[in-house]
Amino acid sequence: MEPIIRVENLTFEYRKVSPEGPATSFRAVDGVTFEVPSGEFVAVLGMNGSGKSTLAKHLNGLLLPTEGDVWIEGMNTREDDHIWNIRSTVGMVFQNPDNQIVSSVVEDDVAFGPENLGVDPMEIRRRVDEALQAVGMYEQRLKAPHMLSGGQKQRIAIAGAIAMRPKCIVFDEPTAMLDPKGRHQVMDIIHRLHEAGITVILITHFMEEAMQADRLIVMKDGRITDDMPPRDFFADRERIQRARLEMPAIIALREELIRQGLPVDASVQTEEELIEAICQLQ
Amino acid sequence: MSITVENLTYTYSKGLPNETRALENVSFQLEPGEFAAVIGHTGSGKSTLMQQLNGLLRPDSGKITVGEVCITDPSTKMTEVRRKVGLVFQYPEYQLFEETVAKDVAFGPKQVGMTGEKLDRVVEESIRLTGLDYEEVKERSPFELSGGQKRRVAIAGVLAMKPEILILDEPTAGLDPSAHRDVLELIRRIHRKERMTILLVSHNMGDVAELADRVLVMNRGKLVMNGTPAEVFSRGEPLWEMGLGLPPATEFMERLKDRMPGIDTAQLSIEDAAKEICRYLKGRKK
Numbered sequence: 001m002e003p004i005i006r007v008e009n010l011t012f013e014y015r016k017v018s019p020e021g022p023a024t025s026f027r028a029v030d031g032v033t034f035e036v037p038s039g040e041f042v043a044v045l046g047m048n049g050s051g052k053s054t055l056a057k058h059l060n061g062l063l064l065p066t067e068g069d070v071w072i073e074g075m076n077t078r079e080d081d082h083i084w085n086i087r088s089t090v091g092m093v094f095q096n097p098d099n100q101i102v103s104s105v106v107e108d109d110v111a112f113g114p115e116n117l118g119v120d121p122m123e124i125r126r127r128v129d130e131a132l133q134a135v136g137m138y139e140q141r142l143k144a145p146h147m148l149s150g151g152q153k154q155r156i157a158i159a160g161a162i163a164m165r166p167k168c169i170v171f172d173e174p175t176a177m178l179d180p181k182g183r184h185q186v187m188d189i190i191h192r193l194h195e196a197g198i199t200v201i202l203i204t205h206f207m208e209e210a211m212q213a214d215r216l217i218v219m220k221d222g223r224i225t226d227d228m229p230p231r232d233f234f235a236d237r238e239r240i241q242r243a244r245l246e247m248p249a250i251i252a253l254r255e256e257l258i259r260q261g262l263p264v265d266a267s268v269q270t271e272e273e274l275i276e277a278i279c280q281l282q
Numbered sequence: 283m284s285i286t287v288e289n290l291t292y293t294y295s296k297g298l299p300n301e302t303r304a305l306e307n308v309s310f311q312l313e314p315g316e317f318a319a320v321i322g323h324t325g326s327g328k329s330t331l332m333q334q335l336n337g338l339l340r341p342d343s344g345k346i347t348v349g350e351v352c353i354t355d356p357s358t359k360m361t362e363v364r365r366k367v368g369l370v371f372q373y374p375e376y377q378l379f380e381e382t383v384a385k386d387v388a389f390g391p392k393q394v395g396m397t398g399e400k401l402d403r404v405v406e407e408s409i410r411l412t413g414l415d416y417e418e419v420k421e422r423s424p425f426e427l428s429g430g431q432k433r434r435v436a437i438a439g440v441l442a443m444k445p446e447i448l449i450l451d452e453p454t455a456g457l458d459p460s461a462h463r464d465v466l467e468l469i470r471r472i473h474r475k476e477r478m479t480i481l482l483v484s485h486n487m488g489d490v491a492e493l494a495d496r497v498l499v500m501n502r503g504k505l506v507m508n509g510t511p512a513e514v515f516s517r518g519e520p521l522w523e524m525g526l527g528l529p530p531a532t533e534f535m536e537r538l539k540d541r542m543p544g545i546d547t548a549q550l551s552i553e554d555a556a557k558e559i560c561r562y563l564k565g566r567k568k
Binding site: 049050147150173176177180205245253256261271274278281282 | 300322323324325372428429430452455456457458459460461462463485487488525526527530531534537538541542552553555556557559560563566
């Protein structure tokens with residue numbers, strides 16, 4: 001089966017034009033190749049400036065490759081004819097909800113995408129209601145977005161993406177600006193979308209969030225340095241250090257317990273597993 | 283420099299249909315050199331409180347005293363207040379604008395009349411204090427730097443004003459783990475070296491537990507808790523109800539408590555949590 005996302009040898013250069021001297025360029029993504037099968041939940045980690053967001057913007061044609069190709073369900077993002085299909089296949093949710101909300105009423109904002117696709121009004125109504133219910137914001141549908149909290153606004157932005165009926169949603173640090181409760185709610189929604197069969201690409205700086213994915217891609221200097229299940233990655237201290245990331249708290253605690261002499265198995269990774277392992281020592 | 287806040291009340295859009303009580307009878311006091319963290323869900327009034335503290339907003343009623351000066355007194359000059367109280371906004375790197383790092387950091391002190399060697403020295407000191415290599419970055423465009431470096435330049439710009447109180451609004455949001463650690467280290471260094479009074483607004487309970495001497499909890503415009511990190515984070519239930527959380531170590535201990543009754547959950551760091559688990563298990567074996 002054709003993977004939903006196929007990226008082949010993708011290179012992207014930002015060109016910088018300066019008043020004095022010739023234009024210079026900066027290679028933000030450097031020869032990246034990977035595929036994502038439909039329905040997968042992929043987390044992307046990496047330092048600021050490692051190329052994660054630039055890569056993400058290629059997945060629905062917001063940026064086009066300097067070299068290489070990106071195919072979404074077999075459609076090349078370079079081909080103008082496909083661009084609307086591609087954008088309704090892959091939705092995007094960014095870090096700052098304030099930059100993604102365009103209307104002064106919640107439900108109008110969610111309807112914005114499908115309206116622009118020329119979807120039938122009855123169908124739009126249905127989709128908007130469904131999308132708002134999916135993120136738990138149906139009750140707030142007639143409110144003004146600016147009166148909502150950051151977490152609620154982010155859920156509206158996600159509803160806007162869901163209303164497009166995408167097969168894949170790319171989340172670019174969706175929880176970075178949220179309080180703890182807002183973060184939990186957004187992660188819950190991401191899990192539910194994944195369970196409903198939507199392919200999820202989650203860019204994040206939170207190790208705990210990355211742990212929840214099926215697969216982890218780590219980027220450094222525009223390249224993919226690791227591509228494996230998060231369990232394997234976080235079991236390898238050297239890999240974590242090389243990528244300049246850190247251990248999720250549970251793994252840091254496991255390591256500390258081992259260091260202090262408790263015989264905890266080094267394969268323990270989740271909170272439940274660690275609680276179980278500790279209780280067995282009683 | 284100390285801060286005393288007394289019965290502070292503030293309402294947005296007074297008299298309009300969307301009138302919102304943002305602060306209600308907030309009172310607290312910070313000693314000179316104290317490091318306090320402010321936590322609260324979005325919309326709890328944290329940012330409004332910070333804007334009151336450096337005079338960007340004026341309260342409806344109540345009083346703020348910074349050192350000897352009552353900053354809510356209409357006759358107090360706001361320029362003086364803002365020089366004393368440095369505010370680092372969220373995502374401060376968006377406010378960088380100059381051609382070079384050194385010029386950007388010099389902008390504030392220049393506005394208040396600093397010139398010549400004194401200005402150069404203040405700029406250099408401030409940049410070094412943030413852990414950046416002064417010689418390496420001074421002539422570079424701030425826009426060429428990494429996210430974490432940009433944020434440090436923005437903080438240097440506030441430090442160059444030589445504030446006596448520093449307010450940081452979510453200084454680590456959106457940073458990768460390594461830049462995150464650098465910024466925490468920088469805040470700790472400023473606090474230690476400059477003995478500034480610091481107020482840190484954060485959603486990251488781990489950071490709060492690691493840095494602060496005192497935690498202020500805001501909920502619906504009210505100050506609902508005021509205590510040491512150990513005191514505040516021992517109250518998981520009410521914090522969860524307010525949409526907040528616990529530091530990762532404390533949260534784990536809370537979960538563990540169901541299976542290990544009597545374990546002391548008041549552990550703020552991973553290291554202390556591990557120690558308490560070992561202590562508990564040893565006690566069991568005897």
